[in-house]
Amino acid sequence: MLKFIWLTIFVISSSANAACKGILYKESRDVFSSEYPVKEGLTIGNTLRLPKLIHEKEIIVDKGPVVIMQSGDSYISYRVIDKDEVEFIGSKKSPYNFFKSAFTKPEDIIECSFIDGIRGMKSRSYYDINNIEFYVHEMKESITIYLLSTEIDIVLEVTTKNIPREVVNNIMANTKVK
Amino acid sequence: MEPITTQEIKDIQGFLAVIYGDQALKWNINLKVLELFGELLKASDSCSRYMDMVPRPFYVGNAIKWVSKQARQAVIRHLKNGGKHYLLCLRGVGVKYKTAIYMASLGV
Numbered sequence: 001m002l003k004f005i006w007l008t009i010f011v012i013s014s015s016a017n018a019a020c021k022g023i024l025y026k027e028s029r030d031v032f033s034s035e036y037p038v039k040e041g042l043t044i045g046n047t048l049r050l051p052k053l054i055h056e057k058e059i060i061v062d063k064g065p066v067v068i069m070q071s072g073d074s075y076i077s078y079r080v081i082d083k084d085e086v087e088f089i090g091s092k093k094s095p096y097n098f099f100k101s102a103f104t105k106p107e108d109i110i111e112c113s114f115i116d117g118i119r120g121m122k123s124r125s126y127y128d129i130n131n132i133e134f135y136v137h138e139m140k141e142s143i144t145i146y147l148l149s150t151e152i153d154i155v156l157e158v159t160t161k162n163i164p165r166e167v168v169n170n171i172m173a174n175t176k177v178k
Numbered sequence: 179m180e181p182i183t184t185q186e187i188k189d190i191q192g193f194l195a196v197i198y199g200d201q202a203l204k205w206n207i208n209l210k211v212l213e214l215f216g217e218l219l220k221a222s223d224s225c226s227r228y229m230d231m232v233p234r235p236f237y238v239g240n241a242i243k244w245v246s247k248q249a250r251q252a253v254i255r256h257l258k259n260g261g262k263h264y265l266l267c268l269r270g271v272g273v274k275y276k277t278a279i280y281m282a283s284l285g286v
Contacts, residue, residue, distance in 0.1 A: 088199060117218075
């Protein structure tokens with residue numbers, strides 16, 4: 001079944017009260033298709049289900065946790081960022097609030113420090129689908145997505161290399177909060 | 179490339195441990211990890227108030243000459259001499275680099 005999901009990308013800008021200059025996310029309108037059958041998936045913390053995009057020979061799992069699926073020179077990694085990590089870097093906010101604030105209106109030096117790392121990414125876009133917010137950053141053959149939702153207590157970082165953007169869009173079209 | 183000494187590996191692992199916690203003490207330190215660490219050091223303007231970067235002779239273009247032992251030593255010396263607050267500040271930008279550095283340490 002071909003199902004189209006219309007997505008509106010919002011422009012996010014910093015306010016005058018921010019601790020540092022915020023970053024802009026492109027305003028555009030895309031159509032994503034979820035025509036790929038999604039039978040295989042990855043469930044994070046029993047709350048977030050993502051489609052599995054590559055048929056890897058090897059899955060690497062480590063503390064963090066980080067899950068890496070690699071096939072040739074392509075890979076996709078999933079990294080869970082929980083409250084402990086956010087506290088470790090110096091913020092008392094929940095993962096959702098830390099990233100939301102950093103992406104929209106950085107309020108302190110830690111949020112500014114994080115967003116400094118994002119400034120170099122050439123293409124930035126924002127989507128809100130199925131109650132999940134996707135902050136998408138592209139640089140050469142690499143795409144980094146931060147998945148935020150008020151319904152989950154973690155933030156998920158998804159990084160891909162050498163995976164076409166339209167395939168990555170499939171993640172966004174088919175990821176759901178359970 | 180001049181070989182990375184055991185002491186340099188321990189020093190870099192120690193700096194990464196300040197940014198990422200003790201798990202970084204087990205990460206393999208190779209040239210790709212050093213290059214990403216160099217990017218991380220330069221990435222945050224917000225943290226630069228805590229420390230000037232290493233002198234320009236140790237750069238090629240915009241990147242630190244990690245292949246040079248002299249450059250590595252300059253960075254290490256610089257961070258050891260009062261770099262603690264700088265490294266703590268880099269925990270923020272470190273979030274963005276963690277996956278890349280970890281994967282580089284695995285050789286992926």
